[in-house]
Amino acid sequence: MNARYVSWEMSEDMSNDKNDKFVILTGTSGSGKSVAMNALEDIGFYCVDNLPVSLLTSFAAVRAETGSMKRAAVAVDCRGAQFEQLEQELAALRRANTKVEILFLDAADHVLATRFKQTRRRHPLETGNRTLSSAVATERRRLTGLKEEATYYIDTTEMSPAQLKERVSALFVELSETINVCVESFGFKHGIPADADLVFDVRCLPNPYWIPQLRDHTGLEKEVRDYVYEGGDTAGFVARLFDMMDYLLPLYRKEGKSQLIIAIGCTGGHHRSVAVAEDLYRHLKENGSRVSVLHRDISK
Numbered sequence: 291m292n293a294r295y296v297s298w299e300m301s302e303d304m305s306n307d308k309n310d311k312f313v314i315l316t317g318t319s320g321s322g323k324s325v326a327m328n329a330l331e332d333i334g335f336y337c338v339d340n341l342p343v344s345l346l347t348s349f350a351a352v353r354a355e356t357g358s359m360k361r362a363a364v365a366v367d368c369r370g371a372q373f374e375q376l377e378q379e380l381a382a383l384r385r386a387n388t389k390v391e392i393l394f395l396d397a398a399d400h401v402l403a404t405r406f407k408q409t410r411r412r413h414p415l416e417t418g419n420r421t422l423s424s425a426v427a428t429e430r431r432r433l434t435g436l437k438e439e440a441t442y443y444i445d446t447t448e449m450s451p452a453q454l455k456e457r458v459s460a461l462f463v464e465l466s467e468t469i470n471v472c473v474e475s476f477g478f479k480h481g482i483p484a485d486a487d488l489v490f491d492v493r494c495l496p497n498p499y500w501i502p503q504l505r506d507h508t509g510l511e512k513e514v515r516d517y518v519y520e521g522g523d524t525a526g527f528v529a530r531l532f533d534m535m536d537y538l539l540p541l542y543r544k545e546g547k548s549q550l551i552i553a554i555g556c557t558g559g560h561h562r563s564v565a566v567a568e569d570l571y572r573h574l575k576e577n578g579s580r581v582s583v584l585h586r587d588i589s590k
Contacts, residue, residue, distance in 0.1 A: 311362070311363075311391065311462065312362050312364075312388065313330070313335070313363040314366055315327060315330070315363055315366070315395070316392065317394045317395030317396050319413055319415075321395035321396050322446045325454050325458075326454060329459050330458060331363075332459070334361055335363045336359040336361065336363070337362075337365070340365055340367050341365070343366060343375045344375055346364065346366075346383065347382045347383060349364065350383055350386070350388050350390075354386075391441040392440045393440070393441065393442045394436065394442065398447045399423070403422055403423060403426060413425040413429075415429055442470075442548060443485050444485055447481070448480060448483070448587070453586065456584060460582030469539065469548065469549065469580070470581075470582075471552065471582070473567045473583045473584070474552065474553045474554070474567065474583070475509070475567035475584070475586065477555065477559025477560070478491075478557055479558060480586075480590060485551055487552065488538075490554050490566075491556075492524075492527070493562070495524045495527065496562075497561065498514045498517045498562070499557070504517060508560050508564050509565030510565075510568065510585075510588075514565060518562050524562075524565075527566075531566070532570070532573050535574065554567040558587065559587025
């Protein structure tokens with residue numbers, strides 16, 4: 291009998307366990323699902339790659355009945371008939387009171403196309419007369435509803451594999467019901483992070499780029515940070531930023547938000563944004579937040 295039509299309840303131990311996680315990993319082809327899956331496996335998830343969608347409820351039933359695989363992740367490849375079944379399977383899981391979280395990865399169309407060309411692999415939907423750009427567009431249309439349902443959304447357009455692995459690990463390495471905060475520095479000339487919830491522009495602060503002896507250094511270094519903080523403007527900015535985040539975070543938690551990405555931007559992403567992001571990261575961590583920091587453009 292197809293497990294879709296079978297009703298089951300999660301075991302009491304699993305349903306009350308904050309460490310219980312059932313994650314469906316999906317998103318656009320070429321956005322980094324393999325890297326994300328490896329990251330989840332490295333932090334102790336039981337991972338199943340490319341599980342047929344029709345087996346999702348069966349997998350969940352075994353997991354619930356045995357009480358094993360408390361931390362489980364399933365990568366779903368949404369193509370063809372599989373995609374058509376996915377909404378049915380998700381609805382069945384929810385009817386069975388199975389808590390499911392969706393981790394959705396994405397990237398800009400031109401980046402997805404470049405990645406396929408660099409690896410010389412075909413897009414899963416690039417068949418017959420369908421071109422690569424057409425395949426990317428078709429998949430994106432199919433994934434619209436799933437993207438809107440996502441618990442976690444990561445845009446990998448400007449991320450290296452190492453940065454993506456760090457972001458995924460930060461989301462799930464400490465399993466709890468608190469909000470996951472990522473403070474991300476970036477350079478405006480490389481584009482604003484597409485998945486940012488809050489963006490702060492620190493280009494109004496003193497710029498070490500114009501000091502020859504500091505130009506090739508970063509905001510992680512004391513000399514650069516000291517220069518950024520000279521004059522008191524940065525200290526005033528940061529104090530107000532701390533106050534704002536201390537006020538906002540409890541509101542986001544109350545609303546049920548699972549992740550919050552705070553992007554701090556300067557021109558190139560090397561100096562001011564890095565220094566301010568590091569200070570915000572330390573402040574939030576000292577105040578008990580579950581927080582990670584990512585310097586997206588520091589090596590560009």
